[in-house]
Amino acid sequence: xxxxxxxxxxxxxxxxxxxxxxxxxxxxxxxxxxxxxxxxxxxxxxxxxxxxxxxxxxxxxxxxxxxxxxxxxxxxxxxxxxxxxxxxxxxxxxxxxxxxxxxxxxxxxxxxxxxxxxxxxxxxxxxxxxxxxxxxxxxxxxxxxxxxxxxxxxxxxxxxxxxxxxxxxxxxxxxxxxxxxxxxxxxxxxxxxxxxxxxxxxxxxxxxxxxxxxxxxxxxxxxxxxxxxxxxxxxxxxxxxxxxxxxxxxxxxxxxxxxxxxxxxxxxxxxxxxxxxxxxxxxxxxxxxxxxxxxxxxxxxxxxxxxxxxxxxxxxxxxxxxxx
Numbered sequence: 001x002x003x004x005x006x007x008x009x010x011x012x013x014x015x016x017x018x019x020x021x022x023x024x025x026x027x028x029x030x031x032x033x034x035x036x037x038x039x040x041x042x043x044x045x046x047x048x049x050x051x052x053x054x055x056x057x058x059x060x061x062x063x064x065x066x067x068x069x070x071x072x073x074x075x076x077x078x079x080x081x082x083x084x085x086x087x088x089x090x091x092x093x094x095x096x097x098x099x100x101x102x103x104x105x106x107x108x109x110x111x112x113x114x115x116x117x118x119x120x121x122x123x124x125x126x127x128x129x130x131x132x133x134x135x136x137x138x139x140x141x142x143x144x145x146x147x148x149x150x151x152x153x154x155x156x157x158x159x160x161x162x163x164x165x166x167x168x169x170x171x172x173x174x175x176x177x178x179x180x181x182x183x184x185x186x187x188x189x190x191x192x193x194x195x196x197x198x199x200x201x202x203x204x205x206x207x208x209x210x211x212x213x214x215x216x217x218x219x220x221x222x223x224x225x226x227x228x229x230x231x232x233x234x235x236x237x238x239x240x241x242x243x244x245x246x247x248x249x250x251x252x253x254x255x256x257x258x259x260x261x262x263x264x265x266x267x268x269x270x271x272x273x274x275x276x277x278x279x280x281x282x283x284x285x286x287x288x289x290x291x292x293x294x295x296x297x298x299x300x301x302x303x304x305x306x307x308x309x310x311x312x313x314x315x316x317x318x319x320x321x322x323x324x
Contacts, residue, residue, distance in 0.1 A: 008051040017047035024048070068098045070294065073105045073125040080268050081283045085126055085145055088287025096295050122294045124287075125153075127190055143294045143303065145286055148189040154303035156290040158310045160190070163279045164197040164235075166312040167263050170277070171233045174320045176261065178204070180224045180231030182217060182241050185209035191237055194265075198235060206231055210241060217244020218251075225252055225260060232260060232321035239264035239271045239278055246274055246317075257319035267313055275316040282308045 010028075014021045019040065026032045027044040047053075070093055074082035086102060093100040098121070105128060126145040142153040149155045171179060179202045184191045199205050206227075210220035217240065224231060225248055236242035242264035249256050256262055264271055264278035271278045285308060293303035 008053040010053070012051055013044065013048045013053050016051060017044045019044060069120050070098050070100050070291070071120045071123045072100055072102050073123060073128060074102060075105060075127055077102055077104050081266055081281060082126060084283035085124075085287035085290070088284035088289075089124055089291040090287075092288050092291035092295070096291075100291075122298055124290050124294060127188055141294060141297045143290045143297065145290045146190045149305050149307075154293050154297065154305060156286050156293060156306045156308070158281050158286065158308050160193045161197050163265075163310040163312070164194060164201065166310075167235055167279065168198070168201045170312060170314070170318065171235075171261065171263070174233075174261065174318060176233040176321055178206075178229065178231045178233070178321075180234045181205055181207040182221055182224065182234050182236040182245055183207055183209045184212050184237040184241065185216075186212070194237055210244070212238050212240050214240055214244040214247065217241035218247045219244075221245035221248035222251065225249060225254060230260075233318070234260060234262050236262065236264050239266045239268040239276060242276055242278070242317075243270055243274060246276075255322070256317055258322045261318040261321070263318060271313075271315070277315045277318040278313050280311040280313050282310065 010021050010024045014024045017024070017040075023032075023036060023040070024044055026035060027041045028048060032041045070089075072086055072089055074085065076082055086100070090100045101120075105125075120140065122141040122143075124143050124145060125147070128144070128147065144151060144153045144155045146157055147153075147155050149157060168179070181195065181198050181202075183195050195207070199207075206224060208220040208224045210216035217236070221234060221241075221244055224234065225245075234242075234245050236245055242262050245260075245262050246256060249260050249262070254260050262276065264276050265281070267278045267280035270276075289306050289308070293306070296303040
């Protein structure tokens with residue numbers, strides 16, 4: 001008999017139902033179909049209800065070696081894109097009884113990932129270099145965000161080709177033939193893919209590379225816009241670079257968009273302040289889908305690559321090229 005005032009255990013339920021503890025665990029975790037009869041499962045549930053038994057998730061996780069913790073690896077915690085990815089991922093994590101922790105890993109880092117791996121059940125990684133995960137000390141279930149779909153892990157991406165195609169079609173429609181690319185000088189898939197797609201669609205493309213900062217964008221755009229046959233439109237890999245391009249245009253006495261049109265990527269807060277034509281990325285939805293895919297991976301279910309559409313947001317930074 002169970003001692004008075006003590007909390008019932010799975011052993012007590014097993015004794016009351018006349019089954020083993022493993023059968024109790026199987027039934028109460030929902031893994032009994034095809035392994036025990038419906039009558040046995042109902043008998044176990046009745047015994048658990050009668051005794052007031054509730055499974056202890058912490059104890060179960062300890063037995064299984066699980067922490068129910070997911071790590072999200074991002075280049076910058078404060079960047080709006082990654083903050084939105086976190087928001088979406090955290091929502092799905094909580095719905096599934098997991099906690100989510102964030103670990104910063106700079107975009108520029110191309111060496112092996114050295115973050116903590118022992119206390120997590122799975123990992124989401126966003127916009128990381130392809131070699132970053134090569135040195136993982138143990139295999140960790142992984143889903144990649146904004147990363148190479150040809151890699152070994154499931155991916156959730158936005159449609160880079162579609163986004164670039166929309167930008168080029170918009171600029172061509174306005175009459176632009178001399179288009180420049182203010183490219184992020186970071187060797188990760190998302191930026192390489194943007195450069196490749198843009199070069200495919202604009203054979204005469206002029207490219208300048210810069211670190212993602214207003215200052216670096218300003219210096220590179222200054223060189224591009226000071227050339228004798230300067231571009232009449234600049235496609236920028238990031239809204240921050242586009243802000244630098246705006247500053248360079250003002251410095252040279254060029255009107256935006258009368259003398260030069262400028263487009264960005266991300267649709268950050270400053271894009272609205274600059275009235276910037278840009279690409280709005282579905283960052284929060286990408287986080288949601290990535291976490292849902294990771295839940296599938298943890299349960300042994302297949303996770304197919306996901307490709308989400310991006311939205312071209314038209315504002316006043318683009319227009320027909322002016323006469324020179």
